[in-house]
Amino acid sequence: MDTFLWVIVPYLCLTTFVVGHFWRYRYDKFGWTTRSSQLYEDRLLRLGSPLFHFGMLGVVGGHIIGLLLPQSWTDAVGISHEAYHVVAVTGGLIAGVMTVVGMVILIYRRRTVGPVFSATTVMDKVMYAFLAAAIVLGMWNTVAGSVMTVGGEYNYREGVSIWYRSFLAFQPDASLMGDAPIGFQLHALVAFGLFALWPFTRLVHVFSAPVGYLTRPYIVYRGRDELLGSHRPRRGWDDSRV
Amino acid sequence: MKVMAQMAMVMNLDKCIGCHTCSVTCKQAWTNRTGTEYVWFNNVETRPGQGYPRTYEDQEEWKGGWELNSRGRLKLKAGGRLKKLATIFSNPKLPSIQDYYEPWTYDYATLTDAPAQEHTPVARPKSLLTGKNMKIKWSSNWDDDLGGSAATAKYDPMLKKIADKVKFEFEQTFMFYLPRICEHCLNPSCAASCPSGAIYKRAEDGIVLVDQDRCRGWRMCVSGCPYKKVYFNHRTGKAEKCTFCFPRIEVGLPTVCAETCVGRLRYIGLVLYDADRVLEAASVPDEHDLYEAQRSILLDPDDPEVVRAAEAAGIPADWIDAAQRSPIHALINKFKVALPLHPEYRTMPMVWYIPPLSPVIDVVRDTGEDAEDTGNLFAAIDALRIPIEYLAELFTAGDVAPVDRVLKQLAAMRSYMRDINMGREPNPAIPAAVGMTEEEMYDMYRLLAIAKYDERYVIPAAHSEQAHSLEELGTECAVSEYGGGQQDLFGEGSGVPTPIAVENFQMLQNRQTADTLASPDDKGSRVNLLNWDGRGKPSGLFPPRPDGPGEVAEGSTPDTSHDGETGPGGTGGLTGGADFR
Numbered sequence: 071m072d073t074f075l076w077v078i079v080p081y082l083c084l085t086t087f088v089v090g091h092f093w094r095y096r097y098d099k100f101g102w103t104t105r106s107s108q109l110y111e112d113r114l115l116r117l118g119s120p121l122f123h124f125g126m127l128g129v130v131g132g133h134i135i136g137l138l139l140p141q142s143w144t145d146a147v148g149i150s151h152e153a154y155h156v157v158a159v160t161g162g163l164i165a166g167v168m169t170v171v172g173m174v175i176l177i178y179r180r181r182t183v184g185p186v187f188s189a190t191t192v193m194d195k196v197m198y199a200f201l202a203a204a205i206v207l208g209m210w211n212t213v214a215g216s217v218m219t220v221g222g223e224y225n226y227r228e229g230v231s232i233w234y235r236s237f238l239a240f241q242p243d244a245s246l247m248g249d250a251p252i253g254f255q256l257h258a259l260v261a262f263g264l265f266a267l268w269p270f271t272r273l274v275h276v277f278s279a280p281v282g283y284l285t286r287p288y289i290v291y292r293g294r295d296e297l298l299g300s301h302r303p304r305r306g307w308d309d310s311r312v
Numbered sequence: 313m314k315v316m317a318q319m320a321m322v323m324n325l326d327k328c329i330g331c332h333t334c335s336v337t338c339k340q341a342w343t344n345r346t347g348t349e350y351v352w353f354n355n356v357e358t359r360p361g362q363g364y365p366r367t368y369e370d371q372e373e374w375k376g377g378w379e380l381n382s383r384g385r386l387k388l389k390a391g392g393r394l395k396k397l398a399t400i401f402s403n404p405k406l407p408s409i410q411d412y413y414e415p416w417t418y419d420y421a422t423l424t425d426a427p428a429q430e431h432t433p434v435a436r437p438k439s440l441l442t443g444k445n446m447k448i449k450w451s452s453n454w455d456d457d458l459g460g461s462a463a464t465a466k467y468d469p470m471l472k473k474i475a476d477k478v479k480f481e482f483e484q485t486f487m488f489y490l491p492r493i494c495e496h497c498l499n500p501s502c503a504a505s506c507p508s509g510a511i512y513k514r515a516e517d518g519i520v521l522v523d524q525d526r527c528r529g530w531r532m533c534v535s536g537c538p539y540k541k542v543y544f545n546h547r548t549g550k551a552e553k554c555t556f557c558f559p560r561i562e563v564g565l566p567t568v569c570a571e572t573c574v575g576r577l578r579y580i581g582l583v584l585y586d587a588d589r590v591l592e593a594a595s596v597p598d599e600h601d602l603y604e605a606q607r608s609i610l611l612d613p614d615d616p617e618v619v620r621a622a623e624a625a626g627i628p629a630d631w632i633d634a635a636q637r638s639p640i641h642a643l644i645n646k647f648k649v650a651l652p653l654h655p656e657y658r659t660m661p662m663v664w665y666i667p668p669l670s671p672v673i674d675v676v677r678d679t680g681e682d683a684e685d686t687g688n689l690f691a692a693i694d695a696l697r698i699p700i701e702y703l704a705e706l707f708t709a710g711d712v713a714p715v716d717r718v719l720k721q722l723a724a725m726r727s728y729m730r731d732i733n734m735g736r737e738p739n740p741a742i743p744a745a746v747g748m749t750e751e752e753m754y755d756m757y758r759l760l761a762i763a764k765y766d767e768r769y770v771i772p773a774a775h776s777e778q779a780h781s782l783e784e785l786g787t788e789c790a791v792s793e794y795g796g797g798q799q800d801l802f803g804e805g806s807g808v809p810t811p812i813a814v815e816n817f818q819m820l821q822n823r824q825t826a827d828t829l830a831s832p833d834d835k836g837s838r839v840n841l842l843n844w845d846g847r848g849k850p851s852g853l854f855p856p857r858p859d860g861p862g863e864v865a866e867g868s869t870p871d872t873s874h875d876g877e878t879g880p881g882g883t884g885g886l887t888g889g890a891d892f893r
Contacts (some may be wrong), residue, residue, distance in 0.1 A: 099525055099526070103528050103550055180619065289513060293516065
């Protein structure tokens with residue numbers, strides 16, 4: 071069972087994530103967009119969207135540090151476990167609260183503002199369910215696990231993180247995850263579900279973060295003969311139908 | 313000197329009758345789709361008026377275009393690159409749909425299928441965004457012909473600048489129409505605002521386009537454009553804008569708006585400009601100098617030096633020839649009667665306008681004086697400060713002198729030509745009074761009054777050796793794919809790209825067959841006959857056959873044997889007969 075949940079399922083999701091993005095980019099550049107609904111409604115979005123997105127940037131940063139940075143490294147530079155814990159929980163709580171508040175505003179907006187609700191696809195709703203579940207479970211792990219220490223203390227840096235790195239190194243150690251508290255297990259599973267859905271949702275816009283804007287010239291000139299985007303050169307003959 | 317060619321347009325506002333034909337044909341061609349219901353690439357505004365979207369010209373509010381920073385350098389009015397990225401999660405200056413208008417349709421079906429009742433059934437307006445009943449409050453030309461302007465015209469940002477004097481003269485007011493399309497600027501702030509770099513200026517003809525595959529829907533272009541001529545398609549989540557009908561231009565045809573213009577007031581042609589001096593011209597400190605600065609970077613195509621530089625820059629000889637015959641060059645730089653729209657936005661717009669003399673003429677005629685007499689007209693131009701100042705706010709950043717000069721040229725032409733038409737001796741003093749020779753005056757009259765199709769539209773086609781890759785001809789794609797293409801994946805328009813030409817716009821086709829407006833559960837799909845070319849059989853066009861399994865049976869027994877049984881019309885035979893698969 072451990073092997074299925076913590077080896078097979080994650081790799082299936084990772085494969086879907088990678089191949090799915092490649093496929094989507096190859097065949098659906100036109101659909102690759104934020105699908106913004108700001109045109110319909112501005113007041114709630116102005117509050118909720120920056121809260122959610124900036125909170126999310128913090129959350130992602132925290133995950134990168136927590137999952138990818140081995141405990142031995144922070145020990146080596148003299149950061150004690152307690153000091154790390156305090157910083158991580160504080161930062162995590164701030165980012166997490168921002169994300170949750172932003173998310174609540176955005177979901178409320180999506181449900182109550184008529185045009186926004188009409189523009190919501192089934193895929194959006196599925197994605198929202200997974201995203202919200204992952205965020206809520208993540209907050210639960212932080213608040214209940216680390217702050218209130220419900221069900222004993224658990225140092226994820228000695229369990230989940232090592233499993234995650236072993237997973238990325240293609241030498242997964244499923245037992246580490248199997249021993250983790252149920253909250254972490256559910257959070258990881260929901261997150262992997264979200265990763266599998268990712269390429270088929272509007273979340274792809276994450277990979278379009280326009281950092282190139284900082285360096286490119288203001289006015290872009292492009293020749294007609296490039297025909298990028300609108301038209302790809304195709305073969306000049308047709309399949310035989312005989 | 314780096315010579316580049318720019319396709320440009322001039323509109324002669326004196327001839328605009330405000331019929332909106334350009335808007336309607338443009339909409340039918342380009343924005344007749346879900347997601348762009350509220351979008352008018354071409355719209356006609358009544359001035360004074362708020363425009364579309366409402367008060368778009370108030371850049372203190374909307375922050376479109378460029379401005380000079382404290383060091384005199386050009387910067388985006390809405391803030392630079394870092395600020396753009398910092399506010400990317402919620403664009404601070406995006407007009408809401410209410411600033412345009414909430415698109416709607418009417419529930420026409422109730423008119424025919426309502427049960428018998430005491431009162432006549434009505435077609436209620438339904439929002440195209442929510443499908444619910446709505447109250448219509450505004451639209452793209454709600455204040456057409458000054459309708460309701462007594463209440464709303466005071467919000468006109470241009471009128472506000474000269475507001476004090478208008479109040480008492482508003483009864484004897486002036487009115488004219490302002491048709492607007494994308495300006496295809498030399499220094500486009502929409503392109504500069506785009507975080508993804510999806511908006512580009514075509515190197516060959518300067519047409520500004522949005523790459524639909526690169527646009528990620530950040531909406532900064534909508535805020536960046538001071539003319540608000542980039543629109544957000546709320547269905548696809550991508551920006552769209554006027555394309556200058558490039559598939560038509562490439563084969564030498566004028567744009568749809570120009571082609572269908574009833575007043576024949578639009579001119580299309582090439583200008584050559586010095587790309588190296590665009591930034592310098594856009595950065596002149598005094599706004600009043602912007603008109604002259606922009607005029608000065610447009611090069612004289614008859615200058616041998618310019619021709620040499622153009623050839624060196626790879627501009628084909630027939631394009632240079634077209635630039636020499638260009639009516640745009642003549643109107644902007646030879647007769648100098650065309651003026652740019654809002655040069656103070658510093659985007660170097662390339663759709664120019666000949667300001668209307670008609671408000672002045674109307675006033676003179678109403679007084680009973682001779683409205684063709686130069687003396688009367690000149691006096692009126694001097695006296696009617698408010699219309700002139702208003703025009704100056706539109707076309708010369710508030711500088712009255714150029715508008716004054718142009719109107720006097722137009723008035724002089726009127727008087728001078730009347731003498732000729734009446735068989736009297738032409739008076740050389742009239743052209744001289746506005747600094748023109750008799751010959752120039754007559755040439756200007758020819759171009760403004762009687763220029764034929766090929767003089768109004770001097771459009772060099774793209775080159776025949778590239779023709780196979782042009783959108784409108786599109787012979788690079790296999791024939792069977794032309795109408796079909798691969799239509800799966802995510803929603804409309806995805807899959808193998810099909811040529812973007814209007815006639816086979818895949819999205820348009822999808823819309824017609826999948827249109828379930830406001831989701832009428834009790835009705836089948838609706839068919840838009842406007843775009844049915846008579847070939848093929850859109851599903852839902854004909855009712856299912858009473859005896860058959862829904863659709864016309866294909867490939868079974870020959871249709872002729874069925875015809876007798878299908879009853880009147882024989883619709884089954886009509887489509888089945890052509891089907892020899």
